[in-house]
Amino acid sequence: MSKKDPTILETPENSFQIVESLKELDGANLTEIARHTGLAKSTVHDHLSTLQYHNYVVKEDDEYNVGLGFFEIGEYARRRLKVYQTARPEIKELAKETGELANLMVEEHGRGVYLHRERGDNAVTLDTYTGKRRYLHRTALGKAILAHLPEDRVNEILDQHGLPQATENTITDREKLFDELEKIRDEDIAYCRQERVNGLKCVAAPFLSSNNEVLGAISVAAPTTRMKGERFEEEIPELVLQAANVIEINVTYS
Amino acid sequence: MSKKDPTILETPENSFQIVESLKELDGANLTEIARHTGLAKSTVHDHLSTLQYHNYVVKEDDEYNVGLGFFEIGEYARRRLKVYQTARPEIKELAKETGELANLMVEEHGRGVYLHRERGDNAVTLDTYTGKRRYLHRTALGKAILAHLPEDRVNEILDQHGLPQATENTITDREKLFDELEKIRDEDIAYCRQERVNGLKCVAAPFLSSNNEVLGAISVAAPTTRMKGERFEEEIPELVLQAANVIEINVTYS
DNA sequence: CTGAGTGTTCCTTTCTCGGGAACTCTCTTC
DNA sequence: GAAGAGAGTTCCCGAGAAAGGAACACTCAG
Numbered sequence: 001m002s003k004k005d006p007t008i009l010e011t012p013e014n015s016f017q018i019v020e021s022l023k024e025l026d027g028a029n030l031t032e033i034a035r036h037t038g039l040a041k042s043t044v045h046d047h048l049s050t051l052q053y054h055n056y057v058v059k060e061d062d063e064y065n066v067g068l069g070f071f072e073i074g075e076y077a078r079r080r081l082k083v084y085q086t087a088r089p090e091i092k093e094l095a096k097e098t099g100e101l102a103n104l105m106v107e108e109h110g111r112g113v114y115l116h117r118e119r120g121d122n123a124v125t126l127d128t129y130t131g132k133r134r135y136l137h138r139t140a141l142g143k144a145i146l147a148h149l150p151e152d153r154v155n156e157i158l159d160q161h162g163l164p165q166a167t168e169n170t171i172t173d174r175e176k177l178f179d180e181l182e183k184i185r186d187e188d189i190a191y192c193r194q195e196r197v198n199g200l201k202c203v204a205a206p207f208l209s210s211n212n213e214v215l216g217a218i219s220v221a222a223p224t225t226r227m228k229g230e231r232f233e234e235e236i237p238e239l240v241l242q243a244a245n246v247i248e249i250n251v252t253y254s
Numbered sequence: 255m256s257k258k259d260p261t262i263l264e265t266p267e268n269s270f271q272i273v274e275s276l277k278e279l280d281g282a283n284l285t286e287i288a289r290h291t292g293l294a295k296s297t298v299h300d301h302l303s304t305l306q307y308h309n310y311v312v313k314e315d316d317e318y319n320v321g322l323g324f325f326e327i328g329e330y331a332r333r334r335l336k337v338y339q340t341a342r343p344e345i346k347e348l349a350k351e352t353g354e355l356a357n358l359m360v361e362e363h364g365r366g367v368y369l370h371r372e373r374g375d376n377a378v379t380l381d382t383y384t385g386k387r388r389y390l391h392r393t394a395l396g397k398a399i400l401a402h403l404p405e406d407r408v409n410e411i412l413d414q415h416g417l418p419q420a421t422e423n424t425i426t427d428r429e430k431l432f433d434e435l436e437k438i439r440d441e442d443i444a445y446c447r448q449e450r451v452n453g454l455k456c457v458a459a460p461f462l463s464s465n466n467e468v469l470g471a472i473s474v475a476a477p478t479t480r481m482k483g484e485r486f487e488e489e490i491p492e493l494v495l496q497a498a499n500v501i502e503i504n505v506t507y508s
Numbered sequence: 509c510t511g512a513g514t515g516t517t518c519c520t521t522t523c524t525c526g527g528g529a530a531c532t533c534t535c536t537t538c
Numbered sequence: 539g540a541a542g543a544g545a546g547t548t549c550c551c552g553a554g555a556a557a558g559g560a561a562c563a564c565t566c567a568g
Contacts, residue, residue, distance in 0.1 A: 006306075007299075007303055007304075007517095008304050010554095010555065011265035011524085011525065011526090011556080012268075012301065012304050012305075013304060014266075014526090015266040015269070019327065027334075029546085030545080031544080031546085040526060040527045041528095041547090042528080042529095042547080045547070046526085049260035049261055049262060049263075050263045050266050053260070055363055058362060066327060066334070067331060067363075068360075068362050068369075070324050070327040071329070071385050072328070072367065072385040072386070072387060073273065073320060073328065074324035074326070074327065074328025074329060074385065075325070075328060075383065075386075076385065077319075077321060077324050077325045079383060080280075106322075108312060108321060109309055109312075113325070129333060130329050131325050131326040131327075131328065132326070261548095263524080264523095264524065264556090265524075265555085268556090268557090283514075283515085284515060285513080294559070295515080295516090295558090296557075296560095297556075297557050297558070316514090510568090511568090512567090512568105513566085514564080514565075514566095515564080516561105517561085517563090518560090518562090519561105520558095521556105521557095522554105522555105522556095523554105523556095523557100524553105524556075525553095525555075526551105526552100526553090526554100527551095527552100528549105529549090530547105531546105531547080533544100534543105534544085534545075534546100535542100538540090538541085
């Protein structure tokens with residue numbers, strides 16, 4: 001209550017907004033950006049010059065695009081994370097064993113970020129790509145993470161981001177979600193049954209630090225046709241769980 | 255001459271400088287950043303709040319770090335590039351066939367950016383990682399790219415970045431470099447003989463668009479002990495060249 | 509209890525940034 | 539080849555944003 005709202009600087013804000021526009025429009029010229037952001041052309045022009053100077057923006061013939069400066073720093077941000085380093089080989093193994101798509105997710109500011117993926121021989125192609133940010137409540141990975149966050153934090157996240165629906169199976173009720181999280185804690189495994197994408201099921205397991213803080217989660221995703229019966233209920237969960245255990249140990253003791 | 259210097263906005267500039275500090279210091283607290291950038295604590299504080307709001311910065315217990323916001327946009331910037339999409343499978347194949355480290359580089363603003371790497375079974379571990387920016391004149395990849403840029407552009411790049419030395423084999427003379435580039439154009443293959451790192455040799459080949467613009471280059475890197483005789487002069491060049499050809503065709507016709 | 513180190517907040521001044529308008533330049537179109 | 543539409547660029551001015559300094563909380567160590 002008494003805490004002051006943090007000061008947000010307007011000028012950098014505008015810079016970021018311009019980059020965001022570039023991403024949303026998938027490349028644009030100066031005039032389009034000005035229209036999209038509501039800023040004056042001259043303003044956008046100065047921002048673009050500044051961004052270009054730092055490789056954050058590139059100009060290719062007749063349009064501007066996001067540059068590789070972001071990639072450079074972004075890769076640094078990922079490599080810096082110990083979970084990424086230790087989980088990578090396990091994810092690879094998991095994809096190979098199952099032939100499906102294996103994923104690694106961590107939480108940042110209340111949402112899930114896919115840090116890494118590895119494709120097995122039969123892996124589905126999804127709209128999800130590395131770097132993508134997702135709501136936690138509608139993926140197996142996200143639920144696995146939520147299940148191990150303190151209840152206060154979970155409520156905080158839900159207050160901030162809500163429970164937007166994606167399919168008819170999405171959990172949109174807070175009570176129901178908490179029940180589900182309870183079950184996930186019991187079994188140490190989270191399932192996603194077409195809650196974000198129709199036709200897709202996932203199995204995920206979290207891994208924790210030595211003082212029981214959740215560090216992230218890994219999952220296997222596959223079409224419903226291959227995700228049923230024993231494979232869905234035992235075989236894959238077992239593999240995912242094992243991999244998560246290995247990661248947990250390696251993160252702690254290395 | 256007559257062209258006005260582009261306007262660089264100071265406030266975003268400060269934001270970027272703070273992020274850069276975070277990367278250089280590999281995480282830092284507010285006071286350290288203030289010292290490092292020469293800005294007032296209160297100023298840094300406001301910038302950090304703004305950056306945090308956009309996931310560009312995260313605060314973990316007692317220090318600030320670069321956040322995954324950069325990763326999110328950076329991945330978008332990479333995926334957007336057609337070269338990346340088409341080269342990826344070929345790089346993988348190349349790593350598998352040779353057992354060594356295979357790389358993809360593109361040029362941006364006069365320097366080379368590693369877009370992707372794939373490790374074969376015997377791959378060396380290098381200081382280079384994906385996203386890393388390098389001088390063009392001292393890697394095989396960079397020279398392969400330089401060889402196919404217009405001469406004016408090459409001179410422009412050299413004016414801007416110079417020819418800094420890394421080992422006793424680095425080419426530091428402009429004349430010599432141009433001779434080398436000529437040779438590369440003849441053979442369609444570039445070599446790096448311990449010009450950036452002692453003990454490391456590379457073989458690289460560029461790929462061009464239909465109107466002869468260079469799009470990027472791929473390479474195989476290995477320790478000198480495995481890079482000699484026929485393997486270095488024929489076997490590996492042949493594989494790299496083939497892969498580059500496949501990429502060139504796929505980029506053009508798909 | 510004190511002191512040194514954080515991070516945060518407030519206030520004041522300065523000069524940066526944003527908008528508007530004028531100016532190029534390059535293509536189209538007639 | 540003149541006229542016009544659209545782009546990007548440059549210039550200028552006034553409002554108000556951002557930077558700095560100082561004072562204020564907090565935490566931890568001794």
